[in-house]
Amino acid sequence: MTPGGARLIILDRDGVINEDSDAFIKSVAECVPVAGSINAIARLSQAGYTVAVATNQSGVARGLLSETTLSQIHDYLSGLVERAGGRIAGFFYCPHGPDSNCSCRKPKPGLLYQIRDKYGIEISGVPVVGDSLRDLQAALTAGCTPVLVRSGKGERTLASGFPSELADCARFTDLAAFVDNLLN
Secondary structure, three states: OOHHHOEEEEEOOEOOOEOOOOOOOOOHHHOOEOOOHHHHHHHHHHOOEEEEEEEEOOOOOOOOOOHHHHHHHHHHHHHHHHHOOOOOOEEEEEOOOOOOOOOOOOOOOHHHHHHHHHHOOOOOOOEEEEOOHHHHHHHHHHOOEEEEEOOOOHHHHHHOOOOHHHOOOEEEOOHHHHHHHHHO
């Protein structure tokens, strides 16, 4: 069960919660929240949603940051959300590289299944908010509802062309716009 029986929303991290970087986010100092994202997560929490994060973090496999540093980045983001009156229930991440063929690296749905198993709930229809095609593909494979934000790599994702199975995917400027729509 999700904490307190709350409804669930799954977010990608880079490009959705914090600004993305092609050079990777390697430290707390490089982790800059997308405008409005922290308050959006707090609003979701206050509205009774459990917020979980599913994120590919191949910088660990590439030796660009340690799992300890990754944990510090996640603690930093959690602290910002808590100070805004909300909560991130958990960070689920894939530390592997693109060629590892693991089951947890998006577009595979392993991280979403980890969230399902951790909270013991059905994730069918649960919104998964991401800025890349692989986020949306993982959502579809897991039976979740894919949501694209144009922040981060979202514009690039749109420009590259959507596969037909994602033609009906909801699209928002950023996480704050998604949350405004959801809660209103």
